[in-house]
Structures are given as C-alpha cells and as structure tokens.
Amino acid sequence: MTQVFLASRNAKKLAEMQRILAVYVPDIEVLGLDDVAHYDEPAETEPTFEGNALIKARVAVEATGLPSLADDSGLCVDALNGMPGVLSARWSGTAKDDRANNELLLAQLEDVPDERRTARFRCAVAFAYPVGAGGVTEHVVHGEMPGHVIREMRGDGGFGYDVLFVADGHDKTSAELPPDEKDAISHRGKALREIAPVVADVLVGL
C-alpha cells in the first residue's frame, strides 16, 4: 500500500505536509479529507499538541482504515506564558480567522519591548496505522522553530501567524520566505523529516 491519509482541514498546512513528505517519501499517494468518505472530525480537547495530534490521527485511522498523519501546532509566545499554544487556530474566537488572530496578538504584545517578544512555533505530528484485527500503532514526533514576533504583518506566503514571525537567524518573516526555505527550518519540516522513514517503512510493509 502506498497511500497515506493527511488528517487536516487546513489547506495550507496540508500543502506544506504534502510538499515535505514528497521529498522524503517518494512514490506515495497522499489523500486529504476531500478524498475519503465524510467523517466527523474530533474536537481538539487536549492541553498539549501531542494529545491533539493523537486524537486527530486515531480518529482518522478508525474512519478510513488508512495509515494517517495528523499535525497539531501553534505559536507559543514567551510573554504570554506560552499562549496561544494549542489555542492558536481559534485565539480570537471560533472562526479560525488568521487576520483576526494576528491583530489580537499584536494588540496583546503592544507594550512588550523587542527583547521580550521571543516565541516559537511548535508542532506534534502523530502517525497512526492499522495493525492486525482492530489494532492501531502510534508514533509521535515534535518540532520547533524559535524566533520572535514583530510589530507589523509582512509577506503573503505561509499561513496563520507567519506574517508576524521572524525565525532566529533570519530577517524575513516566515510568510516572506520561499516555501522550501520555510520547510527547511520549520517546526513541521523538522517533525515530518523525523517521521518520514517510519512512514516509508510502514507503507512498504503493509
């Protein structure tokens, strides 16, 4: 079997996952939510990225029977004690509105001086696949990208908080970096490169 299911509703995140995986696991057929029969996606109720990634991957395997990858990620801002964190997608409310999230974050950090605007993107990627009669095996990996939050939005690549985030050692926001440069340093790139050999082995073995 050479199919893997990516359990994400976020089209831009999905494109990143697909792009990174294609480099490390060639000859793979990637399916998204639109390619499988509808199922109710689970609520992200856990306090950790790992917990939520596992929920998404487990439900995906149960629903599709396919080896499934899920990412749970967010921006952790030191001056906000690690928030928005697992609440990143819905920081300004339930609408998942990137612009509103970025505006709220800027307002919250207005009085925070430059040297205390440090932050990191973090993600957990869970890989779950069916084994035997009704069993599921799970792996989880983590990635992070340290940097800081700037004072105005810049760039039109990426998604989410990329317009406000400059990675350590860079001048451009992650929305200004070419996609392959973001992948080379991103939380998601690091996690997926770590899990890729496991995915490749499982797909060969199934």
Ligand SMILES: O=P(O)(O)OP(=O)(O)OP(=O)(O)OC[C@H]1O[C@@H](n2cnc3c(O)ncnc32)[C@H](O)[C@@H]1O
């Ligand atoms: O759960 P799925 O369906 O995968 O899609 P989602 O967008 O809801 O994804 P998460 O629950 O993992 O929330 C992640 C949020 O964190 C932010 N985020 C994560 N990775 C990011 C990145 O690489 N660049 C910018 N923002 C990012 C962005 O606001 C995302 O919506």
Ligand SMILES: [Mg+2]
């Ligand atoms: Mg989500």
